[in-house]
Amino acid sequence: MSNTSENPKPSSSSAKMTLKTSDNELFEVEEAVAMKFCTVKQYFEDEKDSDVAARGSTTVIPLPNVHSAVLATLISYGKKLPQSNAVADNHEEEETKKKERKKYEQGLLKNLMPGELLDLISAANYLDFKEGLEFFNQALADHIQNKSVEYVRKFFGIKNDYEPHEEEKYREEYAWAFEGVDED
Amino acid sequence: MADNMDMFRKLSEHLILIIISFLPFKEAVRTSVLSKRWRYIWHGTWNIEFDERAFVDFRESQEMQASQRRGFIDFALQWIQNYQGRDIDKFQLTLSKPENFNGDIQRCISFAITHNVKGLGLDFSDPTWAEDNLDNHAALLDLPLNVFGHVFLESIKLFSCNFRNSDFMNFRALKQVSFGWLELSLSFLKALLKNCPLLESLSLKKCWNLDHLEISGQNLRLKSFVADNCSLISDEIVIDAPYLRFFKYSGKMAHFEIEIHRSHMEEADLDFGIQFEHYDGIGTDLYNLLNQLYPVKVLTVCSFMLQFLPLGDEPVRMGFDMRIKHLTLKTSVHPFEFIGIRFLLNSSPHLETLTLDIGPRRIFGGYRPPVRVNFNRFWLERSIKYKCVQESLKVVEAKGFKGTMHELSLLAHMIIYGRVLERMDVTVSKEEGDNGGNENRYREIANAMLEFPRASPILQISIK
Numbered sequence: 001m002s003n004t005s006e007n008p009k010p011s012s013s014s015a016k017m018t019l020k021t022s023d024n025e026l027f028e029v030e031e032a033v034a035m036k037f038c039t040v041k042q043y044f045e046d047e048k049d050s051d052v053a054a055r056g057s058t059t060v061i062p063l064p065n066v067h068s069a070v071l072a073t074l075i076s077y078g079k080k081l082p083q084s085n086a087v088a089d090n091h092e093e094e095e096t097k098k099k100e101r102k103k104y105e106q107g108l109l110k111n112l113m114p115g116e117l118l119d120l121i122s123a124a125n126y127l128d129f130k131e132g133l134e135f136f137n138q139a140l141a142d143h144i145q146n147k148s149v150e151y152v153r154k155f156f157g158i159k160n161d162y163e164p165h166e167e168e169k170y171r172e173e174y175a176w177a178f179e180g181v182d183e184d
Numbered sequence: 185m186a187d188n189m190d191m192f193r194k195l196s197e198h199l200i201l202i203i204i205s206f207l208p209f210k211e212a213v214r215t216s217v218l219s220k221r222w223r224y225i226w227h228g229t230w231n232i233e234f235d236e237r238a239f240v241d242f243r244e245s246q247e248m249q250a251s252q253r254r255g256f257i258d259f260a261l262q263w264i265q266n267y268q269g270r271d272i273d274k275f276q277l278t279l280s281k282p283e284n285f286n287g288d289i290q291r292c293i294s295f296a297i298t299h300n301v302k303g304l305g306l307d308f309s310d311p312t313w314a315e316d317n318l319d320n321h322a323a324l325l326d327l328p329l330n331v332f333g334h335v336f337l338e339s340i341k342l343f344s345c346n347f348r349n350s351d352f353m354n355f356r357a358l359k360q361v362s363f364g365w366l367e368l369s370l371s372f373l374k375a376l377l378k379n380c381p382l383l384e385s386l387s388l389k390k391c392w393n394l395d396h397l398e399i400s401g402q403n404l405r406l407k408s409f410v411a412d413n414c415s416l417i418s419d420e421i422v423i424d425a426p427y428l429r430f431f432k433y434s435g436k437m438a439h440f441e442i443e444i445h446r447s448h449m450e451e452a453d454l455d456f457g458i459q460f461e462h463y464d465g466i467g468t469d470l471y472n473l474l475n476q477l478y479p480v481k482v483l484t485v486c487s488f489m490l491q492f493l494p495l496g497d498e499p500v501r502m503g504f505d506m507r508i509k510h511l512t513l514k515t516s517v518h519p520f521e522f523i524g525i526r527f528l529l530n531s532s533p534h535l536e537t538l539t540l541d542i543g544p545r546r547i548f549g550g551y552r553p554p555v556r557v558n559f560n561r562f563w564l565e566r567s568i569k570y571k572c573v574q575e576s577l578k579v580v581e582a583k584g585f586k587g588t589m590h591e592l593s594l595l596a597h598m599i600i601y602g603r604v605l606e607r608m609d610v611t612v613s614k615e616e617g618d619n620g621g622n623e624n625r626y627r628e629i630a631n632a633m634l635e636f637p638r639a640s641p642i643l644q645i646s647i648k
Contacts, residue, residue, distance in 0.1 A: 177213040
């Protein structure tokens with residue numbers, strides 16, 4: 001899997017941190033981006049207290065619940081977000097960045113398989129990556145909005161283990177919620 | 185998808201609940217039917233919306249409606265009784281004719297407050313109240329006093345629900361305020377703006393008794409302001425909001441004084457559909473309004489503006505290039521609107537998306553075009569081309585297409601001259617026309633456009 005070997009942006013703090021995924025891949029990430037993952041931030045702050053060693057240079061933060069492919073996407077998304085420590089852009093730069101982000105977001109969602117989306121949500125939750133959680137959850141909600149139960153089941157591979165009469169009963173109980181749905 | 189592995193099997197119920205809470209309440213309810221595992225997870229959602237409109241059929245008799253309303257309230261009460269979660273994010277209750285449900289409503293509101301709700305919405309308006317006339321309806325319910333103790337409330341929506349102005353000042357943390365069907369005073373509005381330094385969004389719908397509208401204040405952080413069919417004593421609208429991004433106004437023509445900042449103002453939606461008179465100088469007033477909103481990138485205008493904007497001192501275009509990237513026209517594609525459409529196209533050299541929201545609009549019999557034109561040849565005059573159509577326009581959307589001659593010639597112009605046009609999406613109207621027109625007929629006519637010569641080799645035309 002790819003390592004984030006892009007040139008670091010000349011921001012005020014280009015300290016880096018190393019994150020290790022469940023499949024033993026190492027990712028070198030700028031501190032500003034890594035700090036958006038609150039779990040990492042927490043770990044880092046704990047380490048800082050207990051360890052005198054140079055900031056982030058030797059510490060490798062283990063993420064046993066996150067696969068490299070997923071982390072790569074989350075880091076990529078995190079980089080596109082406005083950085084809290086970046087030098088303030090003028091309006092034009094901000095606009096361009098916003099546009100770029102929108103394009104990136106659209107491209108990202110277009111090629112995403114449902115399982116991958118859930119992996120991203122799961123990882124964003126584990127990392128306590130608020131913006132990522134919101135973005136991917138919203139994408140999911142937008143996609144299943146107004147779709148039938150059958151569609152959602154098929155889409156995520158959920159097996160229907162209800163007896164037909166049980167399902168019928170619940171559909172009737174909440175009949176009002178089933179109106180105006182796309183039956184496909 | 186042939187995949188038969190449940191992708192949710194690795195996710196904890198807590199995470200599933202997080203996902204469910206992003207769904208609108210109605211969607212969340214449906215998840216209970218997905219499988220046995222999903223039966224009760226949605227019960228913990230912190231995004232709660234009880235809307236009588238899902239239960240009550242307003243075409244039924246009053247008795248039937250009352251009975252359905254009772255069923256709705258019973259459902260809500262039982263739901264909140266069984267609620268096992270902790271804090272909630274959003275609680276919204278929409279219920280008309282609330283006068284018989286006072287105690288039940290109190291219970292719902294108390295539930296929200298005790299669960300530290302961040303956003304509370306109460307809509308007691310009646311869907312049968314007309315929005316486009318001048319009738320006002322007195323609110324039938326008062327906001328219970330226990331709500332005012334919840335000082336950390338971030339967002340509130342009150343439609344047809346009274347409150348005491350002084351009590352409202354308890355809410356200092358509000359970011360979003362939406363009032364509807366209420367009598368408000370300008371002094372209250374001013375006090376509100378001063379009292380809530382975090383306020384980002386303010387929406388007033390069908391409110392009355394305001395002397396005029398004045399949205400200003402030191403350190404005003406307001407990003408979004410909506411004034412929807414409010415009736416003002418004097419038609420004056422003063423806005424001084426440097427952070428304003430979004431401005432939506434619908435109502436009668438008024439005297440506007442708007443101060444915004446070019447690096448924030450993004451979008452405006454202007455609807456004078458309710459205006460039924462025109463006067464000398466109205467064109468210039470409309471021009472001045474648009475001038476004050478100069479930085480907008482997204483603009484929605486109504487048929488009234490299309491008809492009267494070019495009738496001021498300036499019939500051809502704005503005096504400067506506007507930044508508009510997306511223009512939406514609420515139009516009936518009537519000849520009296522053509523010069524206004526031309527005006528806006530001339531003024532928007534960077535236009536990328538044009539949306540035609542086609543429907544019946546009020547066309548003024550007294551309209552006189554500022555220059556002599558042949559309306560039948562208006563869009564096919566080879567000598568008149570638009571920079572934006574030739575150089576920047578990428579998407580054209582036409583909703584409510586009925587295949588009239590004028591609709592065809594306008595869209596034809598885009599196809600024939602749109603050199604960089606990527607997409608044209610036509611959605612036919614579902615209404616029956618006067619002369620036997622119907623959905624299928626409209627679609628037939630739309631299909632004829634597929635044969636028009638295209639300036640853009642990559643243009644895709646879709647007809648729905």
